[in-house]
Amino acid sequence: MSQQLQSTDHIWHPFTQMKTADAPIQIVRAKDCALHALDGKIYIDAISSWWVNIHGHANEYIASAIAQQAQTLEQVIFAGFTHQPAIDLSKTLIRLLPSGFSKVFFSDDGSTSVEVAIKMAFQYWHNQGSTHKTKLIAFENAYHGDTFGAMSAGGRSTFNAAFQQQLFEVFHIPLPTKDNIEAVSAQFKKIAEQDTVAAFIFEPLVQGAAGMQMYEAAHLDKLIGLAKEHNILCIADEVMTGFGRTGTVFAIEQLEQSPDIICLSKGITGGFLPLGVTVSTQKIYDAFYADDVTKTFFHGHSYTANPLACAAANASMHLLQQESCKDQIRFIGLQHQSFAKNIALHPMVKSTRQTGTILAIELQTGEAGSYFNSIRQHAYRFYIDQGVLLRPLGNVVYIMPPYCITAAELQRVYDVIALSLDFLQQSGTTTA
Ligand SMILES: Cc1ncc(COP(=O)(O)O)c(C=O)c1O
DSSP states (O other), rough: OOOOOOOOHOOOOTTTTTTTSOOOOOEEEETTEEEETSOOEEEEEEEEHHTTTTOBBHHHHHHHHHHHHTTTTTOSSSOOOOOOOHHHHHHHHHHSSSSTTTEEEESSSHHHHHHHHHHHHHHHHHHHOOOTOOOEEEEEOOOOOOHHHHHHHSOOOOOGGGHHHHHHHGEEEEEOTTHHHHHHHHHHHHHTTTSEEEEEEEOOSSTTHHHHHHOOOOHHHHHHHHHHHHOOOEEEEEETTTTTSSSSSSGGOOOOSSEEEEEGGGEEEEEOOOOEEEEEHHHHTTTOOOOOGGGSOOOOOOOTHHHHHHHHHHHHHHHHSSSSHHHHHHHHHHHHHHHHHHHSSSSSSEEEEETTTTTEEEESSSSOOTOHHHHHHHHHHHHHHEEOOOOTTEEEEEEEEOTTOOHHHHHHHHHHHHHHHHHHHHHTTTTT
């Protein structure tokens, strides 16, 4: 009899303390919002599997686009060569994005799309002789990914404490609120006047990993305006917010100002294959366009613009533009609103916030609201027991469902969250 290997025999899982973590749940197949486990249990994926599966799992349209592409052209070097799926995707993205964007640079995932954006911004100034512009402005608690540039831009925390010495200097400013916007603007201006800043990078409207922290478009507009006045490039990291999440295709559509560079990934392929893109304006591109070879953007990955990933993205973009998908995005937003109202007065609920299809519920807790809050583990296990995949960020429970979620499934997610509030209250997880 062959011995059954456990997942953890040879696999080191991400963001997981392998010594204390529960055994990972083995999923054998999935369809739409349902994850089917090896033991027969079914889970509703209420967070789109780390925010990527915008059209649900095993979508047939995307699957057949990939299958067709796999039999035609699976991969080709993207320096000196090109292919139709990449050409089609670049055209669609430029059409979908607000006006002003012009060139699409391909990479592998969210972190690399940010890495590319930061390098583009630094080299933009370098190519023009402004070698003193080497710093970034970013928000406190920002999350832009796990590679070194992306970590540097991110807020300093336990997650990157081991790498403090290796991270480059970034000016971190508080997320603007109506109470601090004047102070934050003054701080921004003071930093900007030093003339050392290459770019301001931000997650527009919602800081995802920070606990779905939401802030006003008008406040971001004000800071972008200041950046522009001081010759600072603006990078919108829409890796999480892109492709319908905030109610519009891109969160930046809700701004008056327009950034110079945008980073996209996650939902771009509907969760089928990894792909990142960094889209720039013509102004950025022109700073690299020269007879002088040293002005080249020397960056690329082996799988840059992989045709299978591009085919998946083309199919995902097609689905996103269907009226039925837009209706679903509106439906989820409305359902979230009424659920938030229903639970607002529960003693376990500190506050709720919502942007488009994202609903965040901040739980009352005696402990500081951080990722390591013990309430998180209690809540996570409760949801898993109930057959719902929700992965609280500290004391913030959030829902970010695939757009194809049915009314019944969404109701089940709400019911389980409502149950969890009573459970957490009764089990006394509020006390520190
Ligand atoms: C805003 C933002 N940027 C970048 C990333 C990194 O993306 P990836 O995990 O694909 O590298 C994430 C991931 O959650 C994110 O939320």
